[in-house]
Amino acid sequence: MKDIFRFTYKAKFENPSLIVGWDKDAGRLSPKVIEYLNKKLNAGSFCDIEPVDFFSLAGVAVERDTAQFPECKFYYCERNDLVIFKANEPEFERYRFLDAVSDLAQHHFGVKHLYTIGGTISSTTHSNTRKILAVYNKKELQQELNGYGMEDMTWQGTPAISSYLLWVAERKGIPGVSLWTQIPFYLAACEDFQAIRATLSFLDNRFSLELDLKELDEQEQSQNIKIDRLRQEDSEINRCIGALENGQSLNQEEQLNLIKAVSEFLESGKS
């Protein structure tokens, strides 16, 4: 197991919590939350996972004009006793990957709790407050986090990697919670600043991080102004969002048009 990890620094922890985010996510929630945390907490990387067993390394993908390479890194924040893990989802050997991460968390870091971060696509609108839905692997942690304003989730379906990690952690006796923050479906391909802020706000409260979230407040406000402008310019988009705000549903064509219009408008940088 050890040979898949490459340590670059000997970080010290007491009884840390592990926060896990994946590189791809709805509303870019997971990577943005982790990047924000790392930046604001001055978290430094100290360990990474060798990609060869878990990713196809037949060349590199190019995204946003840049060559990409799978990255699975652990960051440390000794001051707040946090370990932060940001990773591309493994393509192969997912159980071995998650088992190794959990083993390292338990035996090397002595992790107390696991938190996974993710966005869940929802029919809510950008003008609504984002809810965080929670899934726990231990009842005790569910009781401990009662009062943080999260809603318990009930669901059945194909598991995402965070659910898989939560299951692996449970088998090892690591209490954990998956946080699923609502993302309006038409913001899934963009950055959902309100959802990012809501998730960071929870982590801020939970770990007393004293994060400065002003930057995100401004980005959220700016995004809402842009969407309002789109609504003024395009009556059909205004009708669709209005319908969602009134609890009505859209047909598939309307949904796709809304996603396309909002994504293009926000990416075009109009304001």
Next chain:
Amino acid sequence: MGFKLYREPDPAKAENSIMFCGWPGIGNIGILAIDTLKELLKAQEIGQIEPWEFFEPYKVTIEGGLLKDLEFPSNKFYLQQFKDQGLLFFIGQQQPSEPRTRYAQGQKAYQMANLVLDVAEKFGCQRIYTSGAAVTQIHHTAKPRVWAVPNNQNLAKEIKQYQNTVLMSEIEGRGDQGLITGLNGLLLGVAKKRGLDAICLMGEIPYYLQAAPWPYPKASKSVLEVITTILGLKVDLTALEELSQKIEQQIDDFLESLYKTEAIPPEIRDEIEKLRYTEPAELGPITEEEQKRIMEHIDELFDQGGRPDERHL
């Protein structure tokens, strides 16, 4: 990585056992045959191979904020005593495969084959039967034969006594060679390495149905008839026969609709229909080119397309 048994073998009975293995494959012929026998004999579940190192989970259940369950394809062992023999069954919902491969192959398949045989040996099995499909020139209205491939020459003589069963060397145009893909073949090889007798029984399926989404119970029935004769077992196969008839009618209706709309060109229809009146032994080998030409038309008709988007949590 390993197996978990809920019941240990009885030392007094753990000899002279036989194992039957079934996995999904073309027409689900093998798994349907073995699972039907397991059900008819009311074999009891006695253990499983821990699936997480072989398979991806396919379902999560979350209730009231609690992660209740993560489900993986199952790979279970069942046992029933019959006369003085232990009949051990291994039923796998999925074959382990390496990324981007269709059939079980590579390290994981080899590990699984070894785990299956570890359990077989623990229960004193000296003989293993696997089952699958033999894709060939046969019409779907004809009774499928069973192709038998043993893992040593001594078993060939025995196989010749089985009803409606042929060895590779007896199949027109085959010579005495072929390839058994997936765990059905691999298990034969690993058993040979361990000095265990193993035979793969493959029910014939028309080549034009090899990509069809429905099972082919007619061939499963042929396989079961061979197995029950070997065991000296009388079982009621009425349910399997009824299912065979129902599927045969569906195939007839499906092909008829394709002929009518000319979704299948007339020359391909003629080739399929020619099989209706031909005895298996009269058939010459089908060339790769002929098969490719026919399958180009048939496979795309069975293509189910992509799965609808699902929300993953």
